[in-house]
Amino acid sequence: MTGRHESHGASVGGRTTSALLEIDGVTAGYGAAPVLRDVTLAVRPGQIVAVLGANGAGKTTLLRTISGLLPVSAGRIVFDGLDLRGVKVERMVRHGMAHVPEGRGVVTELTVDENLRLGGLWRKPRTALDGIYDLFPALAERRAHLGHQLSGGERQMLAIGRALAAQPRLLLLDEPSLGLAPKVVAQILGLLRDLRDRTGLAVLLVEQNVRSALSVADEGVVLSLGRVVSRDRAGTLAGDADLRHAYLGF
Amino acid sequence: MDRFLFLTFDGLSRGAVYAAFALALVLIWRAARIVNFAQGAMAVATVYAGYSVANATGSYWLGFVVAIAGGLLLGAIVERVVMRFVDHSSPLNGVVVALGLVLIIQGVLGMIYGNEFRPAPAPFSRDAFEVGGVALLSRYDLFVFAAVGAVVVLLTLLFTRTATGLRMRAAAFAPDVSRLLGVSVGGMLTLGWALAAAAGSLAGLLVIPTELGLHPNAMDLLFISAFTAAVLGGLDSPLGAVLGGLLVGLLLAYVSGYLGATVAPMAVLFLLVVVLLSRPDGLFARTRARPA
Numbered sequence: 001m002t003g004r005h006e007s008h009g010a011s012v013g014g015r016t017t018s019a020l021l022e023i024d025g026v027t028a029g030y031g032a033a034p035v036l037r038d039v040t041l042a043v044r045p046g047q048i049v050a051v052l053g054a055n056g057a058g059k060t061t062l063l064r065t066i067s068g069l070l071p072v073s074a075g076r077i078v079f080d081g082l083d084l085r086g087v088k089v090e091r092m093v094r095h096g097m098a099h100v101p102e103g104r105g106v107v108t109e110l111t112v113d114e115n116l117r118l119g120g121l122w123r124k125p126r127t128a129l130d131g132i133y134d135l136f137p138a139l140a141e142r143r144a145h146l147g148h149q150l151s152g153g154e155r156q157m158l159a160i161g162r163a164l165a166a167q168p169r170l171l172l173l174d175e176p177s178l179g180l181a182p183k184v185v186a187q188i189l190g191l192l193r194d195l196r197d198r199t200g201l202a203v204l205l206v207e208q209n210v211r212s213a214l215s216v217a218d219e220g221v222v223l224s225l226g227r228v229v230s231r232d233r234a235g236t237l238a239g240d241a242d243l244r245h246a247y248l249g250f
Numbered sequence: 251m252d253r254f255l256f257l258t259f260d261g262l263s264r265g266a267v268y269a270a271f272a273l274a275l276v277l278i279w280r281a282a283r284i285v286n287f288a289q290g291a292m293a294v295a296t297v298y299a300g301y302s303v304a305n306a307t308g309s310y311w312l313g314f315v316v317a318i319a320g321g322l323l324l325g326a327i328v329e330r331v332v333m334r335f336v337d338h339s340s341p342l343n344g345v346v347v348a349l350g351l352v353l354i355i356q357g358v359l360g361m362i363y364g365n366e367f368r369p370a371p372a373p374f375s376r377d378a379f380e381v382g383g384v385a386l387l388s389r390y391d392l393f394v395f396a397a398v399g400a401v402v403v404l405l406t407l408l409f410t411r412t413a414t415g416l417r418m419r420a421a422a423f424a425p426d427v428s429r430l431l432g433v434s435v436g437g438m439l440t441l442g443w444a445l446a447a448a449a450g451s452l453a454g455l456l457v458i459p460t461e462l463g464l465h466p467n468a469m470d471l472l473f474i475s476a477f478t479a480a481v482l483g484g485l486d487s488p489l490g491a492v493l494g495g496l497l498v499g500l501l502l503a504y505v506s507g508y509l510g511a512t513v514a515p516m517a518v519l520f521l522l523v524v525v526l527l528s529r530p531d532g533l534f535a536r537t538r539a540r541p542a
Contacts, residue, residue, distance in 0.1 A: 093432035
């Protein structure tokens with residue numbers, strides 16, 4: 001580290017840590033009409049940042065823009081000191097970023113094992129999958145099943161396991177709780193917290209389920225109509241009644 | 251009975267060629283959701299190149315390698331230079347572009363080689379040996395079975411046993427997710443086209459010596475038979491393409507043997523219409539294919 005991120009550094013435990021992901025004044029979207037307007041946020045190593053907001057606030061668009069599926073029309077995105085402008089989607093994972101898309105993105109025509117292998121395929125040597133199966137014993141029992149034979153919870157675990165097989169430093173996670181039972185959601189969020197504590201994994205977590213998200217996140221960012229309306233510690237956001245009523249609906 | 255056996259072996263030998271060509275169509279359909287109507291013309295172009303080399307060097311096998319390598323190259327070029335830029339919002343766009351390619355390739359071949367049949371000698375004798383008094387198989391038939399069998403085995407190993415095969419399958423089924431996982435989807439598409447065109451070239455090399463010889467339109471009929479075979483097998487299924495190819499080959503052999511060779515092309519078209527009307531997902535479809 002050369003210290004070039006000092007301006008974005010934040011004090012954690014009395015020490016300054018520079019950001020792993022910095023999003024600086026980003027405007028982006030589909031065609032001429034921007035969905036995101038002047039969005040600025042940062043994720044530090046070992047930090048879980050929750051992106052909150054109503055439907056249509058731009059949460060999924062934000063993740064798709066970070067991983068390069070959508071172009072940035074203004075501002076910049078820097079990952080670990082590298083300006084991501086012009087970096088191809090398929091290169092992102094090699095820089096240490098893994099994106100679990102909305103709707104989970106399990107390749108339903110491939111088996112559990114093939115899906116997991118796909119995640120670590122680009123690594124030399126390829127990721128051994130034993131560690132992933134240890135994290136998700138349910139998947140180990142179903143390794144020869146096709147993706148479309150899995151339950152919703154199993155698909156979510158497979159999608160996260162596959163992302164972890166890439167051994168990323170930053171995980172972009174889009175609505176992991178969608179359509180899942182509360183118990184499964186708690187299990188997945190507990191796993192994220194555990195991974196953060198054990199491996200220093202950073203997570204940018206998009207969620208509709210605000211309470212769950214804030215229970216596990218360190219920081220929260222509230223989006224409304226594509227703009228950041230609030231950025232604060234998770235506990236502070238959870239306690240801010242006005243903000244909750246205005247943007248988060250509880 | 252002897253005649254039936256003879257026709258059966260003849261049908262399987264033709265069917266093997268249809269299978270190789272149908273496999274080429276299926277490979278591209280799976281990867282790009284395009285029926286490559288230019289497959290026949292592309293294959294003929296590479297077979298011309300192969301025979302040019304064979305005639306110049308005196309070695310059929312050098313020409314054979316050149317034709318297959320030419321198929322790989324031509325497939326990659328067609329994908330990179332033409333098909334990649336086709337707007338896929340309507341399925342007809344790819345078809346129209348492919349038909350345009352057919353006209354261009356056949357026109358250029360006619361300009362270079364002339365629109366007459368040129369001899370294309372077979373590398374092995376086409377005289378059948380007698381087995382128990384019945385002439386069943388020639389050395390050339392054995393060569394056809396071996397070559398097509400090798401392609402089927404190699405492609406199966408590629409898709410089921412290698413990392414590249416896994417990438418190719420993932421890229422075809424879920425392109426966006428695959429890119430997020432670090433798969434170069436464009437590269438896999440190019441590779442798919444290259445392999446498919448090479449399989450098409452092989453089919454061309456195998457079939458042209460058994461017919462009237464080299465001609466810019468030499469594979470038009472084979473295209474129809476192989477397309478029928480691919481549809482019969484369900485377009486999405488490599489195994490279906492192989493079985494469909496063998497079935498169409500048998501059908502054509504029996505029809506030309508018992509009803510006369512002039513009926514055979516009509517029989518193929520009739521079969522194509524029946525399959526499209528009754529089982530558009532193919533004979534072997536169990537689940538509905540993912541929408542394109």
